[in-house]
Amino acid sequence: MTRKKKNGVFTVFYHAFVLTFAIVMIYPLLWMVLSSFKPTNTIFATATTLLPENPTLANYTHGWQGISNTGFAVFFKNTLLVCIINTFGTTISCILVGYSFARLKYKLRNFLFAIVLLTMMLPGEILMIPQYLWYNNLGWINTYLPLTVPGFFAVSGFFVYQIKTFIEKIPHELDDAARIDGCTYYGILIRIILPLIKPAITTVVIFSFLNTWNNYMGALLYLRKTEKYTVSLALKLFCDPISQSDYGAMFAMSTLSLLPIFFIFITMQRYMTQGIATSGLKS
């Protein structure tokens, strides 16, 4: 009896602690979202109260005007375009390469896969200058090409790895049966493997989309004209202390830029947590 009671007290204490901690964790984000509905001159004066007293959408209408005569509608459209193209290319190419590494036997396979693993240790920051110089030589500066074309060539090692390990879990007998029925290796990929790896594909689509959505460095390096900016680059310039002291509009546009991420997280949470857990995928 006492033991049970002691356990009960512990459970209450545990939940109180974990919940408080969770609130502390997301408090800054909540503060940002709710502050975006406060009149801009009251944000810091009322920073300790979360809920806005007189909710207003003024920050949104004002912020939506954007920078240098270019509205956020343009930036969102640009970002969406880059995201869709890049995600499409990344997904298709990673499926092809992942399947090749998982199922087909050829001389250089293990060597190529080792290179994939190596590229996972070369994050974009280290390739920043080399890739800039290279794309500059190709004349790709101020176009979306550096942000979209590499995606079509399976340069994201994590995604290739993810697809490959997922395919390896599918029983080989399915392939063998299809071979006997005269199916080619390409046919096996399309008819047998593709329908079975939908969860892995979903994970790749989600993370590729999110990474592209958040890609600030690429936009900073390659996009020069305001009307070509993506949301992340526009947001940075919009929020620079020199150009802006309208904190309300700043928070409003920040909130909008996080909205797609949040929406994807809410609807696709299962795939995301699984994707992370299985391959250590990091955004």
Place this chain on the structure above:
Amino acid sequence: MKKKKTTFRSWLCKEHVAGYILAAPFIIGFLAFIIAPMSVSLYFSFCDYNILSPEKWVGLKNYIKLLSDPKLINSLKVTFKYAFFSVPLKLTFSLLVALLLLRNTKAAPFYRAVYYVPSIMGASVAVSVLWRQVFTTNGLFNQVTGFNFAWLAHTQTAIWVLILLSVWQFGSSMLIFSSALKQIPQEFYEAAKVDGAGKISSFFRITLPLLSSTIFFNLIMQSINGLLVFVQGQIITAGKPMDSTKFYVLYMYEQAFKFNNAGYASAMGWIMVLLIISFTAFLFITKKLWVYEGGY
């Protein structure tokens, strides 16, 4: 004619041919978007080059200049300080939280999701912008805690604001630890309990050894990311105050695009590649000493 076509088709369907064809995107991509840029930058690292006018071969000049550049030495110090504190703090923290959420309650997935939110948002510009506002003098942090201190304006504290931002995004490491913890067979703990082991000693003798390869993997990936910190530093502090947050990549970026020394920046990039290779190699050498690789 018809016969030739069918043989071509059957050639296409051979296993190794199909293998190379399907792997072709990666082979081409690796050559065109990794090897080619790296070669170009290797060449430019031996040149005076400002992107706008043609390069001039100067041999080892950039590399020699690197050794005596006080700003570069400073950026290395700052970067290592950042990685040295943020990575272990983040890993410890994510492991503790993963352990905390191991209790099989119905709410655990919910908590895990909430803790993961900062990670998923963390890479965005919005969060960096927000972080700046949280730690300004009249920002959220000071108003809630009662401090009155400009955290981002002092050389001693600015870097800690960035370290805190990194630790705040512990969610994805936490998820990796959570799934690794779930794979440890429960029988091990039961057997240890029968043998009279307490919770603490079974943590150090069962949990930690069996997690060591996960920790190792996380340590490598997080350290590389820590050494290459750029976006947060560029947005939140821009290297200020007094270069106390001028991270290596940030300095490299400035050399290339602010001071137009693309040759020098290329040399800096290659030094960082060498540093990362030697750091990873060092970790792999010490691996035998602390990573348990036996099966269970």
